[in-house]
Amino acid sequence: MSNVSRRVWLGRLAVLAGIAGLSLRRAGATAPKATKQAARYQDRPNNGRMCGMCKYFIAPGGAAGSGMRGGTMGPGMMQAGSCQLVQGRISPMGYCDFYAPLSD
Ligand code: SF4
Known part of the structure; x- marks a missing residue:
């Protein structure tokens, strides 16, 4: 395979990956979550x-970003919730490398 044809092939692959991503989003598919270890x-x-x-924390019965607002704890904030990015039950007192403050 020549360099030119490889470039064309990679370009087509990028377009297909973009189309596949749009299709998944339209189908309401969610991205897989990372493991706690990862x-x-x-x-x-x-x-x-x-x-x-x-902003990725989901309090029990709440929506994403439903954690502490204004530095205060809402109802149920002492219970484990979930996360948009990480698998499993997530403690409101936990932390991971994907942390993003609510204000961002
Ligand atoms: S710090 Fe990590 S595990 Fe906790 S809510 Fe944010 S992204 Fe999820």
């Missing part, structure tokens, strides 16, 4: 940063 999740805060203050 996200380097821990059950304790990291320098004051914690899941309850992360």
